[in-house]
Amino acid sequence: MKKIQEYSVVPSLPGKLAGLRVIASNLYWSWDPDSIELFRRMDPQLWESTRHNPVMMLQTIDQQVLEELADDDGFISLLEQVSETLDKYVNDKKTWFSREYPEAVDKFKVAYFSAEFGITECLPVYSGGLGILAGDHVKSASDLGVPLVGVGLMYQHGYFRQYLNIDGYQQEAYYDNDPFKMPLHLQRNPDNGTRKITVDFPGRKVVARIWHAKVGRVNLYLLDTNLPENRPNDRAITYQLYGGDKEMRIQQEIMIGVGGVQTLAAMEIEPCAIHMNEGHAAFSGIGRILRLVEEQGLAFEEALTVVRSSGIFTTHTPVPAGIDIFEPVLVDRYFSHLYNRLGIDRKQFLALGRRDPDNDLEPFNMSFLAMRLSAHYNGVSRLHGAVSRSMWRANWPEVPVDDIPITHVTNGIHIASWISREAGELYDRYLGHRWREDPTAREAWERIDSLPDEALWRTHELRRERLVSFARQRLKNQLIERGATSQDIEQSDRALDPNALTIGFARRFATYKRATLLLRDVDRLKKMLTDEQRPVQFLFAGKAHPRDEEGKALIRQLIHFARDHQMRRRVVFLENYDMIVSRYMVQGVDVWLNTPRRPMEASGTSGMKVVPNGGLNLSVLDGWWVEGYEIEPNTGWAIGRGEEYDDLALQDQVEANALYNQLENDVIPLFYDRGSDGLPRRWI
């Protein structure tokens, strides 16, 4: 078991720098380029080695450096400017929400429950798309002034850090999260003791402390059971994101749901609506019913009605295999002590998670539970909405499939978190600042055509160059760590070409995402890659699930392909895909490639991130791209026309072929169609 708290001597902050602590304590800095510049300037190396963690920086920076900064007028003036911006942001009462819903300000509050939150890299309590989406929701809510509060877990081990062995086989290691060195505040009681919540587990109570992350105007609360009063097994509940077995999973979900409801109560927050981000959060409804029954004396059915009318459920999964399911014995173990207190019997409880309440063999399904405990259900794109209606048809046997009340809310991104500083400044110059505060305002974007081609292209090329130098540096470090030959290591400086057409592919290495579709016809690919007149290069990144051997084999296959000495300049795999790698990639690539097996990509958001950075999408018509391509076909290419296949081998062959054709006939020629000024006008 890991340490609980550590004391160390921290540098003392000169008075003139006191504002740094305030800036570091609100994650608003993570999407404000000036704040980032401020921290980077303090100590560029420390900024990188702490993985962009200003709290850890302030705890470890050299005292001498602080003294020098206090005397640096340029730094102090930037510090003052950033402090002022933050102050204005946090206290601004004129938000989108207050304009649209003046009557609801101070009355309305929505709680957002999620197993992951991807806010920024130094708070690694996320694994992938679902968490990044939750993070972007929280940040967007802050910008828009939506009164939202986030609830989740503070894991000691977030998702794993990926590195590859010399053979290209994925290895996993873990960062050890020390919340005392992270941008988190421990919640305390008025007597300064740690504020704690307790959750009734069978035969014992599990205690958790509450970490508070300020995300602009939004509060995010993360529970942590690593406390000495808990038994070792209970301390381990928040040990690892998606770690352990089914039993660990049910314990974590009880903590998120029931513990999350206790947390809101402890913080005296009474939400009007509860959003469950995927079924992991569905026990929140049970926690709410329990409170209504025990504290307000409601009957179970009454409490259920109240809870349901204020519940919202987002499903993210397009396949039944992806749903959280628990065996009835496990549910008994963790809930039988509550059946009585809820005022129902075992059968009634289990029925909440079953399609057929009379089937004693049916396992307990967290998505069914979430739907029983909410009034609104949505998928994450238009296509996924339709897929979900058909997938959950059995839940509404009397209703025609098109009338099943599952709608969709297409995922989105928090633009400020993903746009490059350079592109953002370009928009500021030509469009004004409005797009930052209200990205949905059409007026803000109306002047987009006034952007000179030249300025847009130069900005984009600059970011491509930055991506290439980042990739070279990363590649070099990877090769050193893998124990590559010194010759190979030296060659990393010559990998990639800052002027070549750069295509990015970064996502989980799940087989349905078909990362190696491109390798189906190696000769055809090699021909493209060795064209010195019109060079093309590919950057890959992504993790395979630790237990997914097939996914790991795909990574290995790519690495082996990229080993060929002709290919290594043109194909680079960046290890440890995370928000840092993601930002460099989406800001610098020309084309974002996505080849999922439709309709497996529920939405996807990575392709959206290239759009404000001037990148184009080349993607199968799946997830969000069905809508994106329909609305604005000029922002990229569709691979195929949205066909679905039963013969998967045939599908791979047809779609690989379509992809090669498109690259050879459309993408590459368009990119290299240059005017006398060197600009690819049609591309721009």
Ligand SMILES: *Cc1c(COP(=O)(O)O)cnc(C)c1O
């Ligand atoms: C945006 C993002 C995702 C989500 O990407 P999709 O593959 O489109 O679902 C996952 N991980 C990271 C690090 C991201 O930045």
